[in-house]
Amino acid sequence: MTAKKLFLFWMLLLCQIICAQQDTIVKLKEVVVSDLSLQRFSNSLSVQKLNDSIIEKNQSSLTSLLQYNAVIYFKQNGFGMVSSPSFRGTTAQQTAVIWNGININSQLNGQTDFNTITTKDFESITVRAGGGSAIYGSSAIGGSIHLNNELSFTNQFQNTLALNYGSFNTFGSNYKARIANQKISTNISISRNSSDNDYEYLGTKGKKNENGQFYNTSMNVSFGYKINAFHFLKMYSQFYEGERHFSGTIASESKNKYQDFNTRNLVAWSYLKAKVKSTLKVAFFSEQYKYFENYENYDFETSKAETILYQYDFGYLIHPKLEMSSSINYTQTKGTGSNIGNVTRYIGSAALLVKYQIFKSLQSELSIRQEQSNAYSSPLLFSFGMHAAPTQYYNIKLNVSRNFRMPTFNDLYWISGGNPNLKAEFANQFEIGQELHGKHYKFSATVYYNAIRNLLHWRPTNNQWSPENVGKVNSYGAEFLFDCNKKWGVHKLNFGATYAYTISKDVASDYQLTFVPYHKFTGNLAYAYQKFGFHYQYLFNGAVFTLNDNKTILKEYSVSNLGVDYDFGLTNTYTFGFQILNLANENYQSVPSRPLPGRNYLINLTIKF
């Protein structure tokens, strides 16, 4: 077993060397995105972009995509169930999810359930490691995940239909249309996923994942209109509706059912001239859940949050070497629900971003943000970074930042136990990253240190659970990303790997936080020969502690997936593929007593016309 793993590792390592000697042409196309800061103010951080070709090869949930392609660790209550991330050893509320530039973490519980995001609705997904609160606000402590819809203004009318069907009656479909000319660009994406999800629990004499069925439907529309040479209108709209039955454990059945209903809308009007960039944004988003303890019953708990956001950004190029940008934002969120009552929260913020090119090869960036809210007190947020590229093949990055996570509606107003006197969690972070890159490869190594304070802990006192700002955590570690592409003749090869070493310790007890593995490794290999494609994914997840006293361990696991596909199309694309997921039939859990599926199969068909 170990020998086999080692062999695989060497195989993969060998590939790196092969890749490194080849060259490819990277095609860039001009696209318009809503999240401008991601390009302009992320030079001193480690940024990993997962484009549509990677998104297509993965399962459609954001959990699956990032689990196999990024350093982030995921904890899943069974396949498709609630999924929470841990990025750089932080909690689930300390990773921000940014939709077209807007932070969409739940106002109710502060996190995004990564199984409620359908990746195929986006043209690209970017993982930005490290502190980002000065730009993106709450939760960008471990890092942020950016869901981007990219509009391109070239004449096109392109349709993509992707269908898949597999074990456990798993069905997935996605239809995408891109319609554009020089002036107007529209992207439409509609997805539907469902599964009986009744996989067998390996090694349990035939027990199954009962009550784990789910479906979700989502639609994403992006629209861009060039009014004239300087004025630009963009609109983004998303709708997500999902219902999941929450499965039980090996030794207990469940009758829980959970429904999500989320909408997100954004309108941005930009004025862009040589030196001036001005954007006015208005966004409206809503989230609602319904929780049925017993689906046979009509009783449910529900909460809803509606947010309206106004933001104005003004950027000015003072000097070719000095760029400034400012942003003011006002956000109002109204929460209502079974457990929070009726509350409204107002947040105002102002941010200043400066980018200065000291030398040709040395850049610095600074951002400062202050938030003011009626619900909690927030520290001054900042980020300062340097980026040096002494040679064409090497660059070094340094960043220091202060980030925060605001208390959620549940933390503040939960009936009963919510604590209205909470402060925001904050974290001071420092990191150094180095990058080696050539024409067809990129290797980066980053080390970081993150001191997280005022951590919210829900603790019981006198039969009453209540949150308090008591936790102190120091997390530090190293991340390595490698990616290479090579094309020669009709052969195309891509290899990517990530590795994270993470220490995240509670300062008082010196114990590693629960559900933070010391090691996580991912590897991806894709090879294409003419119209034939092959891809292989590998994930190693180190053991995690499940209790604070570090006495109970959930063992490590490795899972791999294999897929082949062939394009039968002549002018259009008709790709037919077959995938084996969990190739080695590994019996594994990411949450104790909740097994994940053994070996299973999926066929897929993608038509582009």
Added chain:
Amino acid sequence: MKFNKLILAALVSTLFFVSCTNDDTNNNYVPKGNYDSGVLVMNEGNFGTDNASVSYISFDLNSYENIDFSVINPGEVIGNTGQSIAFNGNLAYIVVNVSNKIEIVNRYTLKKVGAITAGLNKPRYMAFANGKGYVTNWNSGTGAGTVAIIDLGSNLVTATIPVSDFPNKIIENAGKLYVAHNDLGQGGNSITVIDPSTNTVNATIAVGDMPDAMAVDGTTLWVSCQGKSSYPIAADESAGKIVKVNLNSNTVTQTFSLTNATDHVAYFEVFGDYAFYVLNSKIYKFPLTASALPITESFTPTADYIYGFGVKNNKIYVGDAKSFVTNGTVLVYSAGTFGPDSIGTLLATIPVGVAPNGFYFNQ
């Protein structure tokens, strides 16, 4: 001070040693299993995880073990949320709330002999009468409370007795069953009396909000009523009380009320001629003949979160669940009823499993 304690410790251990030797020579007592002559601790585990467990602490406090159920019973786990244990003869019935089952094991070896897996819905507590088992069920979904009747030969639920909502603790006394209704929030204020010979409800006794523990002393049934908690309606929070019920007339004969609405009697036990209870994380003791509750506590255990409480053999067992996301401990104190140690003297601190919620004495 320390010297004094040392001498005391030496004296106490001599006493122990002597008494042990006597036992051995006089009775030739052969333990019935590894877990005889000690306390079984029910560790509830984490809600939503199959990590309920049982720990063992010997009466002399010299040995303890967090029992690995799956080693004694390969391929088996206790399950999700261990609620309580009930003894009947040589058997222990482990009631597993979220798993909707009862594991039946030999109480001295924890070797599994069977299970009740059908007909239970959020089972809470179990008692035995008239050769049958009686299990209180909350019945998630329908909400209506029932007491399930178990055939102890086939381990099947043969019938259910409908009772008021949230039947919780159940005890047997003189051929009758007493069920306290308590939803752990603000619901429940009565005790249902069941006649197991006819399996019908005999009487309903209004006692006070949230009746919890019941203990029999002669013809008196002691009932601790927690009082309404602050959930779901904060304004409805009410003070707890301790009541005495005359078992012949099924009427409340005496009521000891607490003053503040935030005073909730958390646990209550009778041992010998004394009653013990927990209030605001402090332990109180009073003679059963008292006409009023004590004004001051006997001592405050050094527990982060008291989640289990038991009194036996002049010892007070306190289950500390700490933060619930870590293993708990059991703190053993002298009950101070006899012997050299005054009440509250810490005798042992023993690591157990997650969320120790109850103590069951194996002797």
